Amino acid sequence: MKTNQAELIRALTPCFLAGIGGAIGLAVIFSPGLNETRSTAGLGLAGTAIAGAAGLAQPNRNSSSEEEQKSGNLMKVQE
Numbered sequence: 001m002k003t004n005q006a007e008l009i010r011a012l013t014p015c016f017l018a019g020i021g022g023a024i025g026l027a028v029i030f031s032p033g034l035n036e037t038r039s040t041a042g043l044g045l046a047g048t049a050i051a052g053a054a055g056l057a058q059p060n061r062n063s064s065s066e067e068e069q070k071s072g073n074l075m076k077v078q079e
Contacts, residue, residue, distance in 0.1 A: 014057040021049030 028034065028042035 014053040017049050017053035017056065021046045021053065024049065 024042060025046035028039050028046065031039075031042075034042070
């Protein structure tokens with residue numbers, strides 16, 4: 001049960017961050033009276049949130065080390 005909850009959190013976190021980034025981007029686009037500096041900062045923040053979500057959505061590259069831990073870390077020494 002705990003692994004399912006952890007996997008669910010791992011799957012929903014990028015969606016949550018992308019949603020926040022999209023909301024910030026839309027708020028910046030549709031906000032009247034923003035000067036160029038504030039709109040640039042807002043869109044930069046939105047892009048950073050979306051890029052962070054994309055980074056979290058990448059598959060784990062350390063799968064070989066996880067497989068070693070599951071197999072019991074058996075190592076053979078050659079002489």
